[in-house]
Amino acid sequence: MTVTKISLSGLSGLRELPPLSLYIHFPWCVRKCPYCDFNSHEVKNGFDEDAYVAALLADLESALPAVWGRPVHTIFMGGGTPSLFSARAMDTLLAGIRARVRLYPDAEITMEANPGTFESDKFKGFREAGINRLSIGIQSFDPAHLKALGRIHHGDDARRAVDIALTHFDNVNLDLMYALPGQTLEQALTDMGTALSFGVTHVSAYHLTIEPNTLFARYLPPKLPDDELSADMQEALEARLTEAGFGHYETSAFARPGRECRHNLNYWQFGDYLGIGAGAHAKISAHDGIVREMRYKQPAAYLKAVAEGRPTQSRERIARADRPFEFMMNLLRLTDGFELRLFAERTGLPLTHIQRELAEAEAQGLIERDLTTLKPTLKGQRFLNDLLTLFLKEGE
Amino acid sequence: MKHIRNFSIIAHIDHGKSTLADRFIQFCGGLEMREMSAQVLDSMDIEKERGITIKAQTAALQYKARDGQVYNLNLIDTPGHVDFSYEVSRSLSACEGALLVVDASQGVEAQTVANCYTAIELGVEVVPVLNKIDLPAAEPERVSQEIEDIIGIEAIDAVRASAKSGIGIEDILETVISKIPPPEGNPDGPLKALIIDSWFDNYVGVVMLVRVIDGSLKPKDKIKFMATGAEHLCEQVGVFTPKSVQRPSLSAGEVGFVIAGIKELKSAKVGDTITLVNNPASEALPGFKEVQSQVFAGLYPVESHDYDSLRDALEKLQLNDASLKFEPEVSQALGFGFRCGFLGLLHLEIVQERLEREFDMDLITTAPTVVYEVLMKDGTVIEVENPSKLPDLSKIDEIREPIITSTILVPQDYVGAVMTLCNQKRGVQRNMQYMGRQVMLTYELPMNEVVMDFFDKLKSTSRGYASLDYEFKEFQAADLVKLDILVNSEKVDALSLIVHRATSQYRGRELASKMRELIPRQMFDIAVQAAIGSHIIARETIKALRKNVLAKCYGGDITRKKKLLEKQKAGKKRMKQVGNVEIPQEAFLAILQVGDK
Numbered sequence: 001m002t003v004t005k006i007s008l009s010g011l012s013g014l015r016e017l018p019p020l021s022l023y024i025h026f027p028w029c030v031r032k033c034p035y036c037d038f039n040s041h042e043v044k045n046g047f048d049e050d051a052y053v054a055a056l057l058a059d060l061e062s063a064l065p066a067v068w069g070r071p072v073h074t075i076f077m078g079g080g081t082p083s084l085f086s087a088r089a090m091d092t093l094l095a096g097i098r099a100r101v102r103l104y105p106d107a108e109i110t111m112e113a114n115p116g117t118f119e120s121d122k123f124k125g126f127r128e129a130g131i132n133r134l135s136i137g138i139q140s141f142d143p144a145h146l147k148a149l150g151r152i153h154h155g156d157d158a159r160r161a162v163d164i165a166l167t168h169f170d171n172v173n174l175d176l177m178y179a180l181p182g183q184t185l186e187q188a189l190t191d192m193g194t195a196l197s198f199g200v201t202h203v204s205a206y207h208l209t210i211e212p213n214t215l216f217a218r219y220l221p222p223k224l225p226d227d228e229l230s231a232d233m234q235e236a237l238e239a240r241l242t243e244a245g246f247g248h249y250e251t252s253a254f255a256r257p258g259r260e261c262r263h264n265l266n267y268w269q270f271g272d273y274l275g276i277g278a279g280a281h282a283k284i285s286a287h288d289g290i291v292r293e294m295r296y297k298q299p300a301a302y303l304k305a306v307a308e309g310r311p312t313q314s315r316e317r318i319a320r321a322d323r324p325f326e327f328m329m330n331l332l333r334l335t336d337g338f339e340l341r342l343f344a345e346r347t348g349l350p351l352t353h354i355q356r357e358l359a360e361a362e363a364q365g366l367i368e369r370d371l372t373t374l375k376p377t378l379k380g381q382r383f384l385n386d387l388l389t390l391f392l393k394e395g396e
Numbered sequence: 397m398k399h400i401r402n403f404s405i406i407a408h409i410d411h412g413k414s415t416l417a418d419r420f421i422q423f424c425g426g427l428e429m430r431e432m433s434a435q436v437l438d439s440m441d442i443e444k445e446r447g448i449t450i451k452a453q454t455a456a457l458q459y460k461a462r463d464g465q466v467y468n469l470n471l472i473d474t475p476g477h478v479d480f481s482y483e484v485s486r487s488l489s490a491c492e493g494a495l496l497v498v499d500a501s502q503g504v505e506a507q508t509v510a511n512c513y514t515a516i517e518l519g520v521e522v523v524p525v526l527n528k529i530d531l532p533a534a535e536p537e538r539v540s541q542e543i544e545d546i547i548g549i550e551a552i553d554a555v556r557a558s559a560k561s562g563i564g565i566e567d568i569l570e571t572v573i574s575k576i577p578p579p580e581g582n583p584d585g586p587l588k589a590l591i592i593d594s595w596f597d598n599y600v601g602v603v604m605l606v607r608v609i610d611g612s613l614k615p616k617d618k619i620k621f622m623a624t625g626a627e628h629l630c631e632q633v634g635v636f637t638p639k640s641v642q643r644p645s646l647s648a649g650e651v652g653f654v655i656a657g658i659k660e661l662k663s664a665k666v667g668d669t670i671t672l673v674n675n676p677a678s679e680a681l682p683g684f685k686e687v688q689s690q691v692f693a694g695l696y697p698v699e700s701h702d703y704d705s706l707r708d709a710l711e712k713l714q715l716n717d718a719s720l721k722f723e724p725e726v727s728q729a730l731g732f733g734f735r736c737g738f739l740g741l742l743h744l745e746i747v748q749e750r751l752e753r754e755f756d757m758d759l760i761t762t763a764p765t766v767v768y769e770v771l772m773k774d775g776t777v778i779e780v781e782n783p784s785k786l787p788d789l790s791k792i793d794e795i796r797e798p799i800i801t802s803t804i805l806v807p808q809d810y811v812g813a814v815m816t817l818c819n820q821k822r823g824v825q826r827n828m829q830y831m832g833r834q835v836m837l838t839y840e841l842p843m844n845e846v847v848m849d850f851f852d853k854l855k856s857t858s859r860g861y862a863s864l865d866y867e868f869k870e871f872q873a874a875d876l877v878k879l880d881i882l883v884n885s886e887k888v889d890a891l892s893l894i895v896h897r898a899t900s901q902y903r904g905r906e907l908a909s910k911m912r913e914l915i916p917r918q919m920f921d922i923a924v925q926a927a928i929g930s931h932i933i934a935r936e937t938i939k940a941l942r943k944n945v946l947a948k949c950y951g952g953d954i955t956r957k958k959k960l961l962e963k964q965k966a967g968k969k970r971m972k973q974v975g976n977v978e979i980p981q982e983a984f985l986a987i988l989q990v991g992d993k
Contacts, residue, residue, distance in 0.1 A: 037956075207947040227917075231942030252947050281953045294953075329954060329961075364919075383919050384945040389965040 012289045013348025018271040021074045025277030026082040027299045034150040034215035039279030040080040049089045055306040057096040059276040071102040074263035075109045083113035087125020094130045108262040115153035115161035127168040134165045135173040141194045148181040162198045173202035179230035181221040188233045196244045201259035251333045268330045270346040278302035290318045323347040324354045325391040337375025357390045397649045404472040407497035408505040412527040416559035424457035456635035470651040490592045490607035493521040493576030500526040501533035503542050505863035506805040523575045524554035545831040579649030586677040587611035589670040596715035602658035612647035618673035622680040628656040687719045689737025692781040694762035696733030703732045709755035729888045729974045762890045763987045766843045769796040769871045784889035794873045798843040802866035810858040811835045821845035882925040886975045905934040906990040912936040914983040
């Protein structure tokens with residue numbers, strides 16, 4: 001990836017700006033899943049997709065001054081369920097984006113899709129609109145586990161969705177969850193075997209976690225696998241993926257060589273991203289600092305705010321003292337870690353700033369480094385939380 | 397002086413003492429109605445209002461009696477818990493009488509009995525009052541009988557009252573006037589004033605609560621403390637109504653406060669006698685016994701750099717609580733801290749809570765222990781108040797533990813259970829008396845068993861009905877051993893305990909297993925062992941965690957994940973690093989959660 005070189009000498013301490021991505025949030029789902037803590041809302045009475053697309057473009061336009069002249073490397077359309085939108089709407093949206101920002105011709109453009117929204121023609125249309133990567137929320141192929149997760153689709157829907165996806169797309173990710181209520185080690189491996197049988201390029205394997213403010217947090221599902229079993233599952237799934245030729249490049253992400261998700265990599269490398277759409281988050285570096293933004297979360301509130309020309313609900317500068325932690329929180333998720341120079345490049349702070357923490361992490365056997373790179377050890381990957389808390393600044 | 401009555405109220409917790417005091421104040425117009433809030437003497441409102449801390453709470457009341465005369469009633473409130481019984485005796489020595497307030501449905505409790513006996517020993521007239529008479533469960537006849545049986549004072553015509561509903565308040569005040577004698581003393585003699593209590597106030601320095609026995613005292617008098625010989629200029633005298641009100645003087649028979657610009661609490665020792673420099677009394681009043689610490693525990697800051705703040709906080713607490721003792725102590729496991737002496741477990745809990753709440757200290761408290769007398773082979777006797785400081789066994793001839801005489805009052809239904817409990821705790825029964833519905837048990841118990849969890853157990857085996865009072869009896873030789881806990885082969889000194897040999901094996905096993913529950917799994921296996929000397933008696937393993945990682949981390953919204961990690965870090969901060977193992981605060985008190993065989 002190329003980096004825009006701009007001479008900067010402001011408060012941020014940054015000498016150059018990182019690559020820029022664009023995240024677009026689609027806040028609607030057919031039904032809210034009991035484990036989901038993302039900004040998603042049940043469709044109920046339908047929604048006006050043209051109005052939403054128009055709002056997204058207006059939102060983007062209002063955000064342009066903050067990223068003036070910077071090219072966009074990747075786009076990610078997440079949700080919610082973006083695949084609830086029509087191919088025509090996506091086409092309008094992407095054409096509108098191309099007209100407003102410089103989008104690289106080979107830019108990775110991912111859309112999240114959920115089984116149950118799959119029709120062959122529609123997906124053909126998505127591909128024609130310029131979307132070149134799909135991320136499908138399969139979670140499981142096992143009917144009992146899908147039911148326990150409150151998913152709207154069945155095992156057959158899941159298989160059909162993957163077939164349709166692969167008919168039109170050559171770059172497809174499947175999201176799978178393990179440590180599901182009542183799941184055995186064998187069942188977790190069977191799910192993975194099924195996923196791999198289609199010939200997808202990317203798999204994300206997530207440990208089901210109970211997030212606060214979800215239905216599961218209020219009514220804990222029964223028979224959740226214990227720590228031992230879920231750790232066994234994780235190890236077995238990792239082995240299975242490695243055997244199938246997938247590289248384990250991030251905590252939960254696995255890809256065939258060259259098929260790593262470029263958009264997510266930009267997050268994990270502490271790159272910049274614009275975020276448009278209800279509840280979308282952004283991180284933008286500039287001469288005067290690094291800023292995080294969030295758009296209004298409720299779709300109605302968001303639409304109203306865009307119409308009034310002020311879609312941003314909150315905006316805060318990342319304090320210099322917080323930058324090392326935020327950098328590490330992302331970069332240490334990567335199996336290969338990072339080149340040491342990247343720390344100063346992305347945080348504007350010298351690496352000596354975290355010398356003490358690095359020494360401690362090394363003493364605990366959580367990281368290893370040579371003259372140019374730093375990466376988590378296997379122990380560091382397994383105990384990433386312990387590793388990251390070393391970088392949290394005192395007094396919090 | 398004929399029109400002065402000094403009295404206090406003796407009552408068990410919840411028997412309505414504070415409400416009754418409120419009623420007296422209200423009845424005598426000590427406070428305007430709008431100033432009355434529930435339990436005036438207990439609340440801190442007065443402190444806020446006047447900037448004066450009131451500990452032994454008092455109220456000087458003006459009561460116009462049925463005989464048409466106005467009496468000055470001095471009510472001296474007393475704490476109700478066994479830990480503070482010394483304060484009770486101090487308050488009582490300023491009085492000629494005491495109201496014994498008994499809940500007409502619950503009957504007499506052990507603490508009340510003990511305080512009553514103290515009053516009788518001090519020659520104080522005890523006047524019984526039956527409170528909560530309007531409750532459906534009230535049994536005034538039975539409870540009157542119980543008072544006669546247990547305490548041995550006439551109670552058949554005890555005043556029947558309800559402080560809550562305001563029944564019988566005037567009757568009580570009339571009884572105070574008729575039954576309690578006025579103070580005696582010579583108003584014209586040389587000044588003799590007994591310091592009943594003293595406390596430190598941020599604005600005026602030390603405030604002394606005194607009872608004038610002979611003579612009188614006014615501002616500008618040069619006063620002298622007879623024990624220390626120190627001389628000061630009296631600045632203010634006055635009474636609490638319960639608001640503090642300045643008076644031109646205090647004279648024989650009166651109770652009030654004295655302020656003399658004293659900066660240090662130890663200069664105004666409780667029990668000392670104040671006299672005048674130019675007309676001194678020939679001899680001092682008897683005074684009080686020095687208070688002895690009964691229970692000891694180590695207090696350590698979780699963050700070692702808070703050591704100085706902890707010392708400051710303890711010093712500040714000591715300003716108003718002379719019974720709190722502390723001295724610096726070093727633990728290999730916990731670093732720098734303090735070994736503190738307390739009057740009892742409740743006192744420990746109060747101090748701990750005040751340190752945490754008022755001073756925002758994050759503390760580790762070690763298991764409470766008693767003081768042991770150790771007779772060394774060379775004939776010397778040393779006192780050990782920290783189990784880890786017990787000398788090598790080969791140099792010890794015998795270890796003696798403190799024994800207390802405890803009085804337990806319990807309804808008949810629970811006698812069996814309570815006796816079983818006392819036996820488990822190595823108690824020796826000395827007496828058992830049936831008194832109406834209740835039974836009074838007298839047991840000699842090793843104090844170290846009592847400081848662990850005896851009180852809680854007693855309450856749970858008797859459904860809260862049993863009450864306990866105790867006093868120190870003597871040191872007795874016993875077969876005691878030191879139980880050590882090792883974490884990853886490292887002895888953790890702060891976890892050492894002195895226990896009886898008979899229960900040592902069991903305690904060791906249980907403690908090790910409790911530690912396994914309390915110490916969270918970490919990145920490596922942790923071995924917890926219990927040992928007596930070099931002999932390992934129990935071992936538990938805390939298996940290593942397999943992973944600790946957040947599966948999802950959307951680059952977009954990192955705030956929630958960050959909060960989660962901050963929470964994990966905050967959790968770790970509350971733990972103490974011993975070697976490479978993080979031990980949570982509560983593990984240092986694990987022994988309190990170990991049951992009996």
